[in-house]
Amino acid sequence: MRCLLSVLLLVSSAAWAQVLPSWNEGDAKTRVVAFVQAVTDEKGKDYVPPAARIAVFDNDGTLWAEQPLYFQLVFMLEQVKAAAPKHPEWQDNPAFKALMAHDQKELMKMSHRPLLALVGIANSGTTVEAYDLAIRDWLATAQHPKFKRPYTDLVFQPMQELLAYLRENGFKTFIVSGGSVEFMRPWAEKAYGIPAEQIIGSQQQVEYKVRNGKPVLVRESKFAFVDDGPGKPVGIYRSIGRRPVAAFGNSDGDLQMLQFTAAGEGRRLALIVHHDDAEREFAYDRQSHIGKLDKAWDEAKANNWIVVSMKSDWKRIFAFEK
Amino acid sequence: MRCLLSVLLLVSSAAWAQVLPSWNEGDAKTRVVAFVQAVTDEKGKDYVPPAARIAVFDNDGTLWAEQPLYFQLVFMLEQVKAAAPKHPEWQDNPAFKALMAHDQKELMKMSHRPLLALVGIANSGTTVEAYDLAIRDWLATAQHPKFKRPYTDLVFQPMQELLAYLRENGFKTFIVSGGSVEFMRPWAEKAYGIPAEQIIGSQQQVEYKVRNGKPVLVRESKFAFVDDGPGKPVGIYRSIGRRPVAAFGNSDGDLQMLQFTAAGEGRRLALIVHHDDAEREFAYDRQSHIGKLDKAWDEAKANNWIVVSMKSDWKRIFAFEK
Numbered sequence: 001m002r003c004l005l006s007v008l009l010l011v012s013s014a015a016w017a018q019v020l021p022s023w024n025e026g027d028a029k030t031r032v033v034a035f036v037q038a039v040t041d042e043k044g045k046d047y048v049p050p051a052a053r054i055a056v057f058d059n060d061g062t063l064w065a066e067q068p069l070y071f072q073l074v075f076m077l078e079q080v081k082a083a084a085p086k087h088p089e090w091q092d093n094p095a096f097k098a099l100m101a102h103d104q105k106e107l108m109k110m111s112h113r114p115l116l117a118l119v120g121i122a123n124s125g126t127t128v129e130a131y132d133l134a135i136r137d138w139l140a141t142a143q144h145p146k147f148k149r150p151y152t153d154l155v156f157q158p159m160q161e162l163l164a165y166l167r168e169n170g171f172k173t174f175i176v177s178g179g180s181v182e183f184m185r186p187w188a189e190k191a192y193g194i195p196a197e198q199i200i201g202s203q204q205q206v207e208y209k210v211r212n213g214k215p216v217l218v219r220e221s222k223f224a225f226v227d228d229g230p231g232k233p234v235g236i237y238r239s240i241g242r243r244p245v246a247a248f249g250n251s252d253g254d255l256q257m258l259q260f261t262a263a264g265e266g267r268r269l270a271l272i273v274h275h276d277d278a279e280r281e282f283a284y285d286r287q288s289h290i291g292k293l294d295k296a297w298d299e300a301k302a303n304n305w306i307v308v309s310m311k312s313d314w315k316r317i318f319a320f321e322k
Numbered sequence: 323m324r325c326l327l328s329v330l331l332l333v334s335s336a337a338w339a340q341v342l343p344s345w346n347e348g349d350a351k352t353r354v355v356a357f358v359q360a361v362t363d364e365k366g367k368d369y370v371p372p373a374a375r376i377a378v379f380d381n382d383g384t385l386w387a388e389q390p391l392y393f394q395l396v397f398m399l400e401q402v403k404a405a406a407p408k409h410p411e412w413q414d415n416p417a418f419k420a421l422m423a424h425d426q427k428e429l430m431k432m433s434h435r436p437l438l439a440l441v442g443i444a445n446s447g448t449t450v451e452a453y454d455l456a457i458r459d460w461l462a463t464a465q466h467p468k469f470k471r472p473y474t475d476l477v478f479q480p481m482q483e484l485l486a487y488l489r490e491n492g493f494k495t496f497i498v499s500g501g502s503v504e505f506m507r508p509w510a511e512k513a514y515g516i517p518a519e520q521i522i523g524s525q526q527q528v529e530y531k532v533r534n535g536k537p538v539l540v541r542e543s544k545f546a547f548v549d550d551g552p553g554k555p556v557g558i559y560r561s562i563g564r565r566p567v568a569a570f571g572n573s574d575g576d577l578q579m580l581q582f583t584a585a586g587e588g589r590r591l592a593l594i595v596h597h598d599d600a601e602r603e604f605a606y607d608r609q610s611h612i613g614k615l616d617k618a619w620d621e622a623k624a625n626n627w628i629v630v631s632m633k634s635d636w637k638r639i640f641a642f643e644k
Contacts, residue, residue: 051517128559172519185563195373196563197494197520203560208552208578215582217559224560225546230530237450237539238525238546239561241507241518256530260537 022158028313031306035269040169046267050170054244059177061250061291062273065154067282072183075138076119083122108289124221136186155191158314177201178228178253200235202227232257255296270305277311344480350635353628357591358491368589372492376566381499383572383613384595387476389604394505397460398441405444430611446543458508477513480636485514499523500550500575522557524549554579577618592627599633
């Protein structure tokens with residue numbers, strides 16, 4: 001009997017060591033694990049039944065890298081360039097001119113609107129299947145400028161472990177991203193274990209048409225929904241219909257999703273990933289054009305949300321690290 | 323050994339008898355079962371891996387009754403009446419006048435637009451939680467005029483069995499309804515085993531606001547998305563991101579969803595429920611204002627889709643039948 005007990009203790013401490021192995025022991029990991037234990041303890045006061053265990057994750061900067069430019073934007077801008085010969089009217093468009101001149105400074109000064117307008121037009125008229133193929137083709141060959149690797153290698157290993165850990169504990173995991181659903185669907189299931197139907201994102205309008213007797217969905221130039229900032233709780237309401245119990249983000253675009261989640265009744269988890277590791281990844285926050293973390297950081301401090309330091313809380317960032 | 327074999331055969335024939343028990347033996351049941359066996363047979367040419375086993379169901383008229391008036395419309399029109407004192411400007415509105423006069427004929431002559439406009443205004447300004455409560459309250463007390471029972475009793479028993487049968491065979495089941503998501507979420511999980519996040523429907527605009535320091539979602543008067551007719555494949559694309567392998571409907575509003583599903587590569591199932599049982603439920607098709615089945619019926623015949631006769635294919639329609 002004593003022997004059995006020893007074995008059980010051994011197994012359980014081994015299991016503990018295996019939880020979130022790429023996370024250093026410390027406040028962030030301890031609080032995440034404590035939250036999961038509390039909401040899954042059927043006899044505890046914080047118990048949450050499995051159906052309500054909804055966890056939402058921002059993608060860019062939270063589950064994978066986003067510097068020096070959102071990866072989807074790199075793809076989209078290449079699509080704009082490729083479509084340029086069919087659009088002579090773009091030659092006088094300031095956004096197009098800045099883009100062709102690689103005038104990063106000018107591009108940063110602009111609002112996103114004129115760029116998104118070009119992007120929308122560049123991809124309109126094609127079927128959703130053709131667009132999906134274009135994304136897959138690009139992802140198969142494009143390389144990140146700093147890491148010289150496919151973009152899909154740049155998913156954060158500790159977050160992959162966190163997703164798996166939550167699912168093992170009965171959570172349903174969703175992506176809620178400012179990026180478009182189409183761009184995530186081809187690789188998110190393999191990378192994160194999140195199927196297409198659990199990805200919420202921005203949406204370009206599509207229209208149902210019958211072409212050569214075959215029903216197809218054709219992309220239009222307008223955006224139907226922008227899933228960013230205050231759009232994130234709206235996207236969650238539309239697609240999930242419940243207030244999540246846990247939310248994970250990294251920038252001001254996630255602020256309302258974190259607020260909306262944290263304001264629910266009962267125990268909640270709100271976590272922000274802070275990019276403070278210039279050596280292994282990138283270091284940026286309040287002053288950054290991409291993934292700006294300013295208001296959400298203040299709010300995190302004021303409300304005691306978990307702020308993860310990539311530098312000190314994560315043993316490794318990418319799976320390809322030694 | 324022979325004994326074991328007999329037992330196995332017995333078990334397997336008992337299991338067969340238990341499949342879709344409220345369905346009469348016949349062409350419809352045989353074809354549904356043959357489809358499920360084909361796509362789940364790992365060695366067969368029609369095999370579909372579990373992740374791609376997406377089945378989509380219309381709600382009104384397919385999973386529950388819809389006559390003499392869509393149940394949600396009954397609720398909404400009561401909401402309009404309740405909001406009338408706050409909207410003196412409605413007194414000159416033809417749709418409102420017809421509604422208050424119970425002028426069914428005049429209402430049927432109108433397009434849905436002026437009625438939906440009233441509905442949108444009647445429910446705007448409240449939080450989504452308050453709206454959810456109003457729906458639950460109404461469902462708890464309202465009774466169907468013919469059956470004198472709560473509307474939620476009017477779910478079709480054979481379709482509940484079909485949903486469960488598909489899920490037992492690895493399918494993920496979704497509702498894709500012209501009705502609004504909010505109206506289905508409070509009861510669909512219990513009635514159909516379909517969670518809130520697998521319900522696609524029409525959407526009124528909601529906006530994120532902070533009221534008294536608490537983040538809430540507030541309903542606006544405009545519709546953000548109408549999930550009917552050609553909107554259904556669009557809703558499927560947005561929320562699921564894959565072409566379903568099986569689709570179930572009952573009216574012309576489901577035509578494009580059925581076409582879109584049937585046109586996919588590999589084996590597909592398209593099924594229409596035909597309301598031809600005036601005694602046990604209602605009988606209506608080509609001439610009906612509610613749940614009109616005309617073009618979709620022709621298409622079903624032309625393409626050999628399954629057409630279920632409620633009268634002859636279903637042993638019983640409702641669970642409360644003797």
